[in-house]
Amino acid sequence: MKPLVRLYYLVEYAAAHTLLQAIAVLPLRPMLGLAHAAARVSFLLMRRRRRIAIDNILGAGICTDERQARRIALAAFQTFSVMLVEANIARRRFTAANWADHVALRISAEAEAALRTPGQGLLVATAHFGNWEVMARAVSMIKPVCAVYRPFKNPYLDELVSANRSGANLRLVSRKRAESPTRLVRALADGEILAIMMDQHAANGRVLVDFFGRKAWTTKSVAMLHLTARCPLLLAFALRTGPLRYEVHAIGPVAYERTGDRERDVLAITQRLTRAIEAFAREHPEQYMWGHRRWKVRPEHAAV
């Protein structure tokens, strides 16, 4: 690692560490005020990210007016900022006795049975919506969670954030770190929840699906795990309803019978889940993370 890069990484680490310490000592309300202010500042300073968010909102047809798209984009920045704060607070506050005071499960009886059956592996697809961290923390009080995550380039920051996001019943598995190829299936075999984000651009192991009327490369991991491990599959989100108050909504268990044509099966499942993500993001656009370059598709693949 070059000395200047190392210095930059250490400064980034120190800033993140200080922020996490501050969140740990300040009460919730002032922290939420700071989170909103930080989101406004970020929105002003991060011009490229802001532009991506506004363009994505317009391109998705959420609205047609630039000013309205800007308002939604700012709200989405605030959702993300609040997520960081409340995820950290949830880490310290949530216990097996009190998590349900903060997080309500609005899921079908069948989904809840899969969640509450000991030893039953459960595959949960999710998206950058509301507060995925709080959702993982809450359901880990019911069943152990193994969450697949994309590591930061900064190894110091990655270690800090990973430690912060993990918990007694919540472990993180890096998407990039070389481990046993069966590690994800093993989590399901061990009766854990295997949680995977499926709404970011996938550079490999992917399938092309329609998302808001445009083609988007999407991971096929969720579909392949469902087809191979045959575990119940849910698509779940945590919708924020107030300060440290959430509702977990889930679609499923999704049941899909194999046809014997792998590519066809993967496309069908991934498209179905992606449509559900789209519907939820359309309903609550201010809680979706729009500042991501989701549609990185070459022109020859772009036609829907």
Added chain:
Amino acid sequence: MKRDEIAEQLRDLLRRQDELDIDVDAITEDTRIDGIGFNSLSILDFMYEVESRFGVPMEVGDLVEMEFVRDLIDHLEEKLAR
């Protein structure tokens, strides 16, 4: 189906795996499955194809218990004999 036929079918499926760059003929019954060169996704692709080719469903527990190619052949041989 005989054991060597199963092994040959598995080699054929491995040759069809686009994402694998391996010498399939070097794989023996003593080869560790996690030493073949799979990643967490390509192993699922392979298992899907194994199930489709042999018509033998595999439980999630079976997948993680298999350590060597021999274990996979044993499993298929046993299921196909039923």
